[in-house]
Amino acid sequence: MPRRIVIVGNGSAGASIAFSARKNDRTAEITVLERFPYPTYSKCALPFVIEGTIDSFQTITVFSHEFYRSQKINLINGATVTRVVPDEKKVIYKDAGGEKALAYDALALTLGGWPRVPKMPGCDLDGVFTLRTIGDGERILAAVRNAKRAVVNGASFIGLEVAEAFVRRGLETTIVVRSRMLRTMIDADFSRELQEHMIRHNCKVVQGKTVDAVVGAGGKVKAAVVGGEEIPTDLVAMCTGVAPVIDIAKEAGVEIGSTGGMVVDRTMRTRVPDIYTGGDCAEDRFGLMGFPFISLLGTVATRQGVVAGMNMVGVHAYAPRFYNSAIMKLFGLQIGSVGLTTDLAQEHGLKPESIKVMHSTLPHYYPGGKPIAVKLLAHPETRKLVGAQVMAEETVPETINTLALAIERGMTAAELSMADFCYAPPCADIWAPAAVAAQGLDRKFAAKARRKA
């Protein structure tokens, strides 16, 4: 009898599981239950459709309904799972046809994350948005066309990308930043530079505050209340983080960890037999130091999904460790990060040694090089790299990838400083910026050792 694989959710993790299961089991019956009407699309691309850089929400489809069919995967849209019965190994869901039960041999609950919006007066006014689905994107895009002003509450990835989209759409845009920009991704010095960059590109920024209430007139947003003051606006985007969706998992007995996500082992299985997960609702462990962590990154969800899908059809595999390699681009500036930030390290009891250097993406004698900032963090005792942040107009994504391997492979600052990186005048300087930073960090270690001696 063919194996029955059921997956709840068709996001990055769910879709990866489905196609990985199919690749590893030609005969399995694979069903994906998805409450929204969409095929699998890139959530990360939503801000760029609002911005207008990508022409439509159809364009960002990653796996079409046709592709699901071609892979003989039964994607059922409009199906809301109400209950999992692990003892009977079945899932109860509702769709247009009423309540149905579906038996599984292996089940994946990739329920994703959901915008965490602080309860506040005016939250349900017309013009208050979150951005998680194509539907949200369509509503924001419609609102943008008739708006003159916008307030973005929160300076996470999505908050900053949405702010840029609003500015590019001609809206007078204010970002309300509670602590600092991209706090979970970069250190305070990079946050400051990024904030100056956003201000130079016509974002207004209110720092150290948050939107406490939204006031309206005739059911429509009129202003955001920030620290007692009203900022007049036509729309408010709530970008204050994402919470893992765990409701039906918890009811089914899945263990929930300290981060609020479902606890998994290295095969992406939850604590309940035959129930797997991955993505924004899965509590995995950070590749360094091993503390519980939800990455919220599509890359991590996708790789977790590949592994979960293999294990669900009996092909044993372990999820690769993740180091939170992340990149974004704001008004032409690429900001990348991998590994621990200083804050995250210190939260977990590690005080890293660090250095920040300014270099150029090309040699000084070749025209057109762009300034590049590289920050490296290393373990104070082992000197192994534990984190990196890079900011420049170009070369950042691949530099982050290089540094991700350096961190994953446990390289020290000294080792990275002498790595065999390439050079040619029109392409790269004789010492890569990452190597220059590593040299500086190694010198810092040497000076420290001399002071001790």
Place this chain on the structure above:
Amino acid sequence: MPRRIVIVGNGSAGASIAFSARKNDRTAEITVLERFPYPTYSKCALPFVIEGTIDSFQTITVFSHEFYRSQKINLINGATVTRVVPDEKKVIYKDAGGEKALAYDALALTLGGWPRVPKMPGCDLDGVFTLRTIGDGERILAAVRNAKRAVVNGASFIGLEVAEAFVRRGLETTIVVRSRMLRTMIDADFSRELQEHMIRHNCKVVQGKTVDAVVGAGGKVKAAVVGGEEIPTDLVAMCTGVAPVIDIAKEAGVEIGSTGGMVVDRTMRTRVPDIYTGGDCAEDRFGLMGFPFISLLGTVATRQGVVAGMNMVGVHAYAPRFYNSAIMKLFGLQIGSVGLTTDLAQEHGLKPESIKVMHSTLPHYYPGGKPIAVKLLAHPETRKLVGAQVMAEETVPETINTLALAIERGMTAAELSMADFCYAPPCADIWAPAAVAAQGLDRKFAAKARRKA
């Protein structure tokens, strides 16, 4: 008494040694003997001055005479070393003031490479050039201004860059390629694509032949003879490789290896006590398989120099292994390579498994992505990566650096395929091109294993 350090040659290796020695020994007496009148400059940048992208030969200075002075390093230009007397630990050189002797505690013979020009009729005609020094560059630049046609003999790094420079200067340019373009750097499939690219950018290409003779009139070049046919031309650039300069080293008893370079140990010492070397005249060992190899790369020379300089002042260090990470840009196309090529592997008895994939530098749904070709080579048994070649208009240098670390750290195709690479729609696809290639290679290995089973 301060240590006496003498370095012959102020190129990448020699200069690196000098500054590394100074960094590690504040009191050493450091003397650099250099036969040419220049400070340390970027040899790799010469074609771009000829091209006009860099405005002058002064611009490509890397370490000025002032910088040498500030570091209390005595750079003596116009000094030709005629003899080394290891038993007396002294160097005999000639400069404007006549013959002089200089005593050393440690000596570096960084004699570099010199263009290897096949003996042929017409070789000394006015209009026949090699490109190795600023003087060569100045002569070529002067000739270019009065020329209409050029022939480049050889399709190495320098040959192709010079050809591009000639085309951009408006010369009708023919490249004569004996075997194939960049044969030591890339595989035949990449060579073919590169050749088509060069032809699309107005280079004429004659393949499978070489310049056999140059004919002239009134002492000036009139034509290059290629396979019995005359190609009319105003100048001929001989770019047929570089030979290590070893004359005075050999006379001093330094062991010369199978490559023609000076044999060194991991400290960059030759077989003669207290004599070190590095760069284009040093026979080091390839980071993979360990066969004798001269890399001819400025990056390798520089890193060897850092290490030689340390050892020369008594700070023990080993040269890092090199994998020949190389990058170049021709008419907007970046071509990168690291590790073994298929030819080089096979020369040394290894038949690598390989894959070539086409991908995009951005996700399909985000505008502006460029096609990128990634070829990966892996050991057929261990599945560890042993080589990589990448070609695209962007992202190649840092992708090569990433792959250099993957190779250096002994990663398998499977490991690379799941590495924590970053993603964002305007920056990079959810699976990096290198990871996509690694997936394909891993599938190839799996299919092979299934066929065997």
